[in-house]
Amino acid sequence: MTSKCKSKVCNPPEASSGLQVTPEIVAGCQELILTDEQIQTYMTTFLDNIQRGLKKETHPTAIVKCFPTYVQDLPDGTESGKFLALDLGGSNFRVLLIELDGGNCQMQSKIFVISQDLMVGPGTSLFDFIAQCLAEFSIEHGVAAETLPLGFTFSFPVMQKGLTVGILERWTKGFSCDGVVGNDVAQMLKDAIARRGDVNIDVCAVLNDTTGTLMSCAWKNRNTRIGLIVGTGTNGCYVEKQSEAELFDEPDMGSGNVIINLEWGAFGDDGALDFCRVKYDVDIDKRTINPGKQLHEKMISGMYMGELVRLAAERFTKEGYMFEGKGSEKLFTPDSFETKFVSEIESDPPGTYVNIKKICDGLDLINATEQDFVNLRFLCECISKRAAHLVSAGLIVLMRKIGEKKVAVGIDGTVYKYHPHFHNLMVEKIKQLIEPDYEFELILSEDGSGRGAALVAAVAARVKSKPT
Known part of the structure; x- marks a missing residue:
């Protein structure tokens, strides 16, 4: 837990052929690598947003809404x-x-x-x-x-x-x-x-599906206090004390707690994340049906991850640093680079290029070389690692807010499920930043939106049947 990468530059991996990411790509991607200082700013701001969402006085103008789920x-x-x-x-x-x-x-x-x-x-x-x-x-x-x-x-x-x-x-x-x-x-x-x-x-x-994810995992692991979705979209929920949730207006009929639906995809809609957003984020946001909204989600989720990589690849190609500066019509077409490509490319063992070559062929990148494969993989790694680190920072804030030293997190969503390194990236970052006396576990949810819904009904029936 003591090792930290304080500088922006983390050495990119070396291919088995000896090729390394070219210096121009490394330099151009530094803005995507969050520093410890940026992550601390993120966590401080996110906690302040949660406090605003929980309080009646500030809730109407809060960006992170913190809705009680009851x-x-x-x-x-x-x-x-x-x-x-x-x-x-x-x-x-x-x-x-x-x-x-x-x-x-x-x-x-x-x-x-x-x-x-x-x-x-x-x-x-x-x-x-x-x-x-x-x-x-x-x-x-x-x-x-x-x-x-x-x-x-x-x-x-x-x-x-x-x-x-x-x-x-x-x-x-x-x-x-x-x-x-x-x-x-x-x-x-x-x-x-x-x-x-x-x-x-x-x-x-x-x-919602986030609450279902928490409930589904809590059925198996009694320490589950957080539910998280990292898929096409992203959201989180956590167990809060009813006394802290000022919008909760029912009498306590149970534990004294209530699950809070954060709606954290909107974090940053007021400009709070501008310090770590980059031009790719701005460009994507402008083209969406909800510009200026769900800015946190647009930095993390599967709906946008592939397009973030494509924008970076387009930039470096037009600057002459990839694909001999030529690219292809497909590469320069918005949304042509699917998010599943990111997972497939990062699934190639180091020094091998089976998936990435197939993807480049499909994008008509006839000038792609092994050096381009190494560079493109690095772009994917930077985008997915940034997403994993943002999610990890948010979870640390929630763990500290809950105040329990042993917390399990139930997680669902295609990005978390299918990206080959997302889980490990999160574990590594949380270990780096959380206090040593915290124990945490990240659990893949088994059908949270389905089984979780039935469990909410089952718990409600159980509580209702209790003698008063």
């Missing part, structure tokens, strides 16, 4: 019974039947496709379709006659007013259904189920 209790391993889960976060959604028995979990699920017409049509039509799918699934699995608790993962921006009340703030991901923004999505689902009249489902919790 999930007060974590799984304790005694949850049992059958539960339904509905996972809606895009054009495909899942219905799950989960049976819990102590430490055992049996899960059956089915994916349903939402048509483009439903995604942009009346909100009642969307929820009627979801209720229809729920009914079909319940009949198919022989539980239509039972009244089962359902956890509803709704991965769109909502303001929660209670465990079963989620007010949609805005649609994302291509949805624009009329009559939903400003309304309670849980109630709209209940109404759609009631209109059918053929199934009995108790919608007892609405949550």
Whole structure:
């Protein structure tokens, strides 16, 4: 834990052929390598943002919103019974039947496709379709006659007013259904189920995928206090004392804690991250459908990571430092460099170029040399390492805020799952920066948005059944 790289320059790896990253590329990428001083500024500013989001007085103008989820209790391993889960976060959604028995979990699920017409049509039509799918699934699995608790993962921006009340703030991901923004999505689902009249489902919790990730991991590891998504987007949540969460306005019916949904993708929307943003970040932001918004997310998540690499490669090519200064039409086309390319390139063992050669061929980079392969891999490493270090710094702030010396972090998302080094980069950075008496563990979530939703429902049912 004592080794630190205080300077901006960390020596790039040497290829087995003896080739090293060219000095011009190393120099040009230094702005992407966060210094210890920058990370400390990040952590100080992020903590201040959390405090603002938690307090009633400053919440309206806070960038990091810190919404109470109204999930007060974590799984304790005694949850049992059958539960339904509905996972809606895009054009495909899942219905799950989960049976819990102590430490055992049996899960059956089915994916349903939402048509483009439903995604942009009346909100009642969307929820009627979801209720229809729920009914079909319940009949198919022989539980239509039972009244089962359902956890509803709704991965769109909502303001929660209670465990079963989620007010949609805005649609994302291509949805624009009329009559939903400003309304309670849980109630709209209940109404759609009631209109059918053929199934009995108790919608007892609405949550986002980050909360589901925390709950899913907490079922297996009782030290889990943080949930994190690093995928197409990024967000985090953590367990906070109710006394600190001034927007939490329900009586304490459980642990005295409440899970806080940070909505940390918006961190920096007020300029707080300008000290470590670079021209690539600015260029990407200008071209998005939400310029000036979700700036933290745009430095980290899978939706943007590949494009960040492409912009860097385009710059160095036009400056004559890569691909003999010639590039290709594909390389110079926005979004042509997919984020999965970053993971594939960094999966090549040092000194080998199977994946990177295939990717360069696909981008019509006919002038690519082994030196270009070494340089392009370094660009990928700088972008992905910056993302991992930003996430790690945020987690350290949360660990210290929670105040427990042993904390597990449940993590889901394609970047964390499939990037070959993201986990190790995070572990290394957290060890470097956190105090020696902290113990932490990063856990890959097993179906957080599905099983986690059922666990929220299961915990709510368990707490409700307790004698008062």
